[in-house]
Amino acid sequence: MPKRKIHRERPKEKFSYDPKRVLKMLDEHARKILEDIKAGKNPHFDIPMRGLSNVYFDEKSRLIRMGDKLSRRYFLNVAHTRKFMQTLLIMAYVKRLVSEGKHASLREAYYANKHTIPGTRENTFEDQRESDPIIEDLERMFGVLREEMHITADRRGYIYGDIVIRDGEDEFNASKLGSGGWAVPGTVEHIQFPEINVDYALVVETAAMADRLIEEKFPKKENALIIATQGQASRGVRRLIHRLHYEEGLPIIVFTDGDPYGWYIYSTIKQGSINLAYLSDKLATPESKFVGMTMDDIKKYGLENVTEKLKGIPPNKKGGPTGDYKRILEEMEYPWFQNKEWQRQLKLALKWGVRIEQQALANKSLEFVAKEYLPEKINNGDLLP
Amino acid sequence: MAEANQLFKEFKIQSVSEFFRRNAAMLGYTGKVRSLTTLVHEAVTNSLDACEEAGIPPYVRVEIEELGNEHYKVVVEDNGPGIPEKYITHVFGKMLAGTKAHRNIQSRGQQGIGISGAVMFAQITSGKATRVITSTGDDEIIEAWVKIDVDKNEGKIVKKEKHPNPKGWRGTRIELEVKNVKYMRSKQGVFWYLKLTAIANPHAHIELIEPDGKLIVFPRSSDEVPEPPVEMKPHPKGVLTDDVYRLAKKTRRNTVRRFLIGEFSRISDKKVDELVEYIAALRLIKTVQDKKLQEQYYQKLMEGHVKAVLRAFRGYTKVVKQVAKIMEKPPEKLTWHEAEEIVEAFKYMKFLAPPTHGLRPIGEENIEKGLGGILKPEFVTAVTRPPKVYSGGIPFQVEVGIAYGGEIPAGFDLYRYANRVPLLFDAGSCVTTQAARSIDWKRYKIDDLDRAPLVLMINVVSVHVPYTGTGKQSIASVDEIYNEIRLAIMDAARRLQTYLSGKHRRLAQVKRKKTFEKYVPEIAKALSVLTGEPEEKIKEYFIRFIESRFASPEVEEVAAEEVAEYA
Numbered sequence: 001m002p003k004r005k006i007h008r009e010r011p012k013e014k015f016s017y018d019p020k021r022v023l024k025m026l027d028e029h030a031r032k033i034l035e036d037i038k039a040g041k042n043p044h045f046d047i048p049m050r051g052l053s054n055v056y057f058d059e060k061s062r063l064i065r066m067g068d069k070l071s072r073r074y075f076l077n078v079a080h081t082r083k084f085m086q087t088l089l090i091m092a093y094v095k096r097l098v099s100e101g102k103h104a105s106l107r108e109a110y111y112a113n114k115h116t117i118p119g120t121r122e123n124t125f126e127d128q129r130e131s132d133p134i135i136e137d138l139e140r141m142f143g144v145l146r147e148e149m150h151i152t153a154d155r156r157g158y159i160y161g162d163i164v165i166r167d168g169e170d171e172f173n174a175s176k177l178g179s180g181g182w183a184v185p186g187t188v189e190h191i192q193f194p195e196i197n198v199d200y201a202l203v204v205e206t207a208a209m210a211d212r213l214i215e216e217k218f219p220k221k222e223n224a225l226i227i228a229t230q231g232q233a234s235r236g237v238r239r240l241i242h243r244l245h246y247e248e249g250l251p252i253i254v255f256t257d258g259d260p261y262g263w264y265i266y267s268t269i270k271q272g273s274i275n276l277a278y279l280s281d282k283l284a285t286p287e288s289k290f291v292g293m294t295m296d297d298i299k300k301y302g303l304e305n306v307t308e309k310l311k312g313i314p315p316n317k318k319g320g321p322t323g324d325y326k327r328i329l330e331e332m333e334y335p336w337f338q339n340k341e342w343q344r345q346l347k348l349a350l351k352w353g354v355r356i357e358q359q360a361l362a363n364k365s366l367e368f369v370a371k372e373y374l375p376e377k378i379n380n381g382d383l384l385p
Numbered sequence: 386m387a388e389a390n391q392l393f394k395e396f397k398i399q400s401v402s403e404f405f406r407r408n409a410a411m412l413g414y415t416g417k418v419r420s421l422t423t424l425v426h427e428a429v430t431n432s433l434d435a436c437e438e439a440g441i442p443p444y445v446r447v448e449i450e451e452l453g454n455e456h457y458k459v460v461v462e463d464n465g466p467g468i469p470e471k472y473i474t475h476v477f478g479k480m481l482a483g484t485k486a487h488r489n490i491q492s493r494g495q496q497g498i499g500i501s502g503a504v505m506f507a508q509i510t511s512g513k514a515t516r517v518i519t520s521t522g523d524d525e526i527i528e529a530w531v532k533i534d535v536d537k538n539e540g541k542i543v544k545k546e547k548h549p550n551p552k553g554w555r556g557t558r559i560e561l562e563v564k565n566v567k568y569m570r571s572k573q574g575v576f577w578y579l580k581l582t583a584i585a586n587p588h589a590h591i592e593l594i595e596p597d598g599k600l601i602v603f604p605r606s607s608d609e610v611p612e613p614p615v616e617m618k619p620h621p622k623g624v625l626t627d628d629v630y631r632l633a634k635k636t637r638r639n640t641v642r643r644f645l646i647g648e649f650s651r652i653s654d655k656k657v658d659e660l661v662e663y664i665a666a667l668r669l670i671k672t673v674q675d676k677k678l679q680e681q682y683y684q685k686l687m688e689g690h691v692k693a694v695l696r697a698f699r700g701y702t703k704v705v706k707q708v709a710k711i712m713e714k715p716p717e718k719l720t721w722h723e724a725e726e727i728v729e730a731f732k733y734m735k736f737l738a739p740p741t742h743g744l745r746p747i748g749e750e751n752i753e754k755g756l757g758g759i760l761k762p763e764f765v766t767a768v769t770r771p772p773k774v775y776s777g778g779i780p781f782q783v784e785v786g787i788a789y790g791g792e793i794p795a796g797f798d799l800y801r802y803a804n805r806v807p808l809l810f811d812a813g814s815c816v817t818t819q820a821a822r823s824i825d826w827k828r829y830k831i832d833d834l835d836r837a838p839l840v841l842m843i844n845v846v847s848v849h850v851p852y853t854g855t856g857k858q859s860i861a862s863v864d865e866i867y868n869e870i871r872l873a874i875m876d877a878a879r880r881l882q883t884y885l886s887g888k889h890r891r892l893a894q895v896k897r898k899k900t901f902e903k904y905v906p907e908i909a910k911a912l913s914v915l916t917g918e919p920e921e922k923i924k925e926y927f928i929r930f931i932e933s934r935f936a937s938p939e940v941e942e943v944a945a946e947e948v949a950e951y952a
Contacts, residue, residue, distance in 0.1 A: 026915055027915065027916070030912055030915035030916050031916060033912065034912060034916050034918065034923065034926075037923075037926045037927055037930055038926055040930060040933060042930075042934075075901070075908075075927075076901060076930075076931070076934060078897050078900055078901075081900060081901055081904055082904065084904070084908070085904040085907050085908050085911075088907075088908050088911035088912060088915070089907060089911050091911065091915055092910070092911035092912075092914035092915050095914060095915055096914070117903060117904070117906075117907060118906060119903070120903055122903070124907060
């Protein structure tokens with residue numbers, strides 16, 4: 001077994017959460033509205049525009065970033081006035097949450113602010129689909145995470161490994177919580193890591209694979225932290241990965257299925273997403289690397305029998321490309337996949353018309369992934385950028 | 386083959402009255418509802434005309450009393466000048482007699498058969514004489530029962546009484562008893578007829594007592610009694626050979642030249658000289674054998690080059706002199722052929738447009754008063770177009786009124802008039818209907834014409850309205866009239882559009898203001914939480930701001946590109 005090349009580095013940024021910053025933002029924006037109305041000006045919010053048209057890939061930082069296009073939301077505009085009112089309502093709600101140290105979910109935030117406007121039959125919010133975008137607007141406007149505003153995201157994903165976590169008054173080791181590990185909460189802003197005894201973090205797409213690795217005692221043997229995303233990484237997990245990398249210096253290695261969806265999960269962890277482009281600075285980790293599955297693995301490990309066919313119609317057939325094929329072609333266009341290795345993988349997938357799951361490695365033996373596949377590839381530095 | 390004498394045994398001379406007795410439909414007496422309306426129309430028209438000629442603001446009262454099944458008594462009373470005793474039989478008894486029948490004048494009535502036709506209709510359905518009570522305001526009131534002697538075409542008074550007139554009452558009241566008619570409140574009935582009459586005659590006070598005793602009043606909304614129409618001489622472009630021939634026999638002038646100058650409009654001494662040249666030219670052209678060449682001469686004549694045409698013929702002066710002689714002979718010696726030549730020449734000549742002083746439009750102001758007073762709309766406008774000419778020489782004029790909203794129920798209504806007389810029948814074939822339907826109403830903010838609370842009134846004024854039939858209920862589709870109606874409607878509709886868009890804008894403004902105000906309490910509460918300022922204060926700031934922005938006539942809306950909101 002070759003000498004391990006990957007280990008923990010020096011931290012790059014400091015833990016940044018400060019509740020006062022949110023309160024200051026709220027105060028500034030609310031004061032400005034009040035000043036405007038007193039001066040007889042039509043008050044407005046300037047909200048960075050969302051959507052593809054205001055998103056670009058920053059080559060230097062290798063992040064999907066938000067452009068500087070703003071949309072103005074006026075009080076005295078029939079099309080805006082309702083949203084203007086809703087924005088202020090949520091702002092007042094956030095102020096209460098943060099100053100009282102309470103957290104609320106998106107759904108709670110919706111119900112807490114929904115009521116009938118006196119003298120009308122209209123509700124302040126008719127639907128959660130009205131309140132969620134307002135919260136995103138505030139994130140973009142203030143440049144803070146909704147977690148920092150004490151509005152929590154869905155919780156999904158868990159971690160397992162020899163690190164000590166401080167969550168409020170509790171302090172515990174994430175390798176001593178049983179085989180289930182520690183579930184990542186909706187907001188990880190307040191989490192601290194007093195002690196870290198791992199060399200790197202392995203982000204695993206499926207829970208089944210993470211469970212396999214834990215059972216094979218991979219974290220202990222390889223001195224690794226397992227982070228299970230359970231599909232597309234939730235904001236909490238992405239934020240956790242970001243923090244572990246930048247604040248704790250942990251290298252990030254991503255392990256997904258060898259298919260367009262798995263590669264997209266990787267891409268989101270690495271560069272951020274179009275939807276949350278305004279949060280890339282806090283959620284993305286461009287230095288993360290990809291261990292598998294790759295198309296090369298099929299040949300290298302003799303997995304031809306356990307591949308699956310790609311879904312959809314290939315581009316050279318009538319009606320194509322659709323499904324997986326279309327997705328692969330789209331990914332080939334992404335700026336961050338513009339390198340030889342990735343283009344080769346994507347082309348091979350198109351050519352062969354196959355995908356390969358992480359669990360396919362069990363075809364060799366149950367221990368294969370933990371004892372041979374991962375240690376070999378990681379320690380040899382056989383990783384994709 | 387039968388002997389001619391045998392055949393002619395049955396031959397009889399039919400009197401005018403006899404003819405109309407057999408052809409009552411020609412006078413409008415068809416159908417039970419329509420017959421009653423026609424009857425009322427004749428009496429009311431007479432009253433209005435009489436009042437106007439005397440300069441009296443009309444007061445007309447119509448009473449319909451049901452005597453039995455399809456058996457009614459119709460009473461029409463007015464405050465007009467009254468009828469002198471010796472004219473009573475003429476007015477009510479003789480067909481084709483009257484003050485207007487033979488004159489070129491704008492009129493409401495049926496050229497003298499109107500009221501006598503009504504008397505006749507009453508007589509042939511009920512057998513009863515028409516009761517007439519009238520006074521010219523002197524010391525006696527005459528009460529007479531009038532019948533028509535159909536064979537002789539003469540009125541006769543079957544009974545007459547004289548009463549003292551201590552209060553100096555003046556006016557005429559006639560009572561007709563009719564059968565075979567029906568009173569209904571339909572759009573062809575008396576009620577509707579009087580309503581439309583009241584609209585077109587805002588200077589008249591009209592009352593109706595229906596068979597069930599209900600009194601309906603269409604009050605006067607204008608104090609101005611219109612000037613009675615004046616007679617107009619025929620225009621050369623509008624006459625037929627027969628007109629010239631007949632008038633020539635009747636005239637008192639002593640030469641054809643004087644006759645033409647005196648009896649027609651727009652003909653001067655110089656025009657007669659020109660006429661001579663044209664007639665001469667036409668005579669000469671007719672001698673040309675070559676059809677193509679002839680055609681060219683006609684063309685040149687049409688372009689007015691009469692002298693050039695004459696010069697093309699050798700010895701043309703002789704012909705001119707011959708023609709000139711016609712002008713100097715007595716008019717009664719004018720032959721049919723010569724009259725024909727004159728009328729043909731008129732077609733090639735140019736004349737000033739006919740005078741229009743004889744036309745008596747209702748006038749924009751009065752239409753607005755009429756529509757406003759009777760219909761109580763929220764918006765009313767009227768357009769009276771300047772006089773125009775159709776078929777070369779017949780002057781006419783179009784007026785249009787639009788009433789919208791208010792007490793007008795939803796659904797488009799067209800009120801048609803010819804010389805102020807409502808037309809209640811044959812709407813489909815009328816040029817007014819065609820013109821109204823040809824308008825693209827959507828352009829004028831009327832999205833669904835058939836559901837709009839809209840009344841369109843059209844009055845065609847002319848000394849000779851081109852009706853489509855003897856019923857005189859529908860105006861023929863003459864291009865010039867059609868176009869004038871369209872222009873008038875569009876003009877009025879533009880004003881309606883302006884009104885409607887202003888109204889929509891104002892409504893929208895109120896709605897917008899309410900939208901903003903609705904959110905103020907919520908905004909104030911939230912801002913109070915955020916800034917710590919008292920809620921009431923913040924509310925005041927916002928309300929004051931909204932008020933100030935809506936005080937200015939047009940609220941500035943934020944420019945579109947600035948406000949581009951994502952979906």
